Amino acid sequence: MAGCGSGGGGGSDGDGSTTTDNTNTTTTTGNNTGTNGTGGGNTTTGDTGTGCDNSYNLSNLRNWKTDYSPEEIKNTIINTNSGLWYNWPANVLVRYRTPIKIYTGGIGYFDEAVNNIEIYTGGLISFQRVSSIDELQQGKGGIAVIHGYSETCGHAYADNIYTDQSSPCRGESLGTSYAVRDNRCSQTDDIGIAVTEHEIMHCLGMTGHFDGFQGAEGIKDNLYTNGTRDGSFGRAVLMNMYQNPHGTTRENLKISSY
Numbered sequence: 001m002a003g004c005g006s007g008g009g010g011g012s013d014g015d016g017s018t019t020t021d022n023t024n025t026t027t028t029t030g031n032n033t034g035t036n037g038t039g040g041g042n043t044t045t046g047d048t049g050t051g052c053d054n055s056y057n058l059s060n061l062r063n064w065k066t067d068y069s070p071e072e073i074k075n076t077i078i079n080t081n082s083g084l085w086y087n088w089p090a091n092v093l094v095r096y097r098t099p100i101k102i103y104t105g106g107i108g109y110f111d112e113a114v115n116n117i118e119i120y121t122g123g124l125i126s127f128q129r130v131s132s133i134d135e136l137q138q139g140k141g142g143i144a145v146i147h148g149y150s151e152t153c154g155h156a157y158a159d160n161i162y163t164d165q166s167s168p169c170r171g172e173s174l175g176t177s178y179a180v181r182d183n184r185c186s187q188t189d190d191i192g193i194a195v196t197e198h199e200i201m202h203c204l205g206m207t208g209h210f211d212g213f214q215g216a217e218g219i220k221d222n223l224y225t226n227g228t229r230d231g232s233f234g235r236a237v238l239m240n241m242y243q244n245p246h247g248t249t250r251e252n253l254k255i256s257s258y
Helices: 070-080 108-120 133-138 190-203 231-243
Strands: 012-020 025-033 038-045 100-103 127-129 141-147 154-163 174-181
Touching: 070 231, 100 133, 108 127, 108 141, 108 190, 133 141, 133 174, 141 190, 154 190, 174 190, 190 231
Parallel strands: 038 154, 100 127, 100 141, 141 174
Antiparallel strands: 012 025, 025 038, 154 174
16 A cells, blocks of 8 residues: 655655466555655455445535546546556455444544544444454454554555455455554644544555645645645545445446535
């Protein structure tokens, strides 16, 4: 997964490799974007998973700016979600099933970022708080928000993320993702919270960066703008990603009506 820090912007430099045998496809990615941090992730087909988000949720939850067209939102989902732009054999949307288990260690400013994502997505994305990382690793996985060293202020990485592409739950993310924040950087001000939101959003399935989702652009709009768009566009992409079932093909992606 892409890593980011509070600076945002800059050029990108990354690599990717794919290894395929008769049963599994494993994809490894990493990138370093301008003043953003560095992260990497592995995505592997597996043979586990029960329970599915297998229906569209196209209720009118739109809370983003009206000048974003459905086509540009759809194309950005395709270009930022690893299950789509890596051209897996199934080539489907990969994301967690809600509610998503999340660990914050009881740190207030991490909890604030998690709460903001629930609030600003209108409850479309919901979390189940757990008290230890072991609870994530012993189950189907989830997201851990932790302090750790970052080359800048934060990054995200995946630990054995996989999905069973042959089951009815294909495209469901299984395994643990980590949103890492370097505590040498600000954590509690508006920008610090936005960076934490941003790293969690990477874990939720927004692998790449784009205009409106740079280093310190989180779930809110008009807080920090690195390009021509602000966080409202990133929120539009994330919400439409979660209004589609995991396992949705490019052709069947639907964008919430205006």
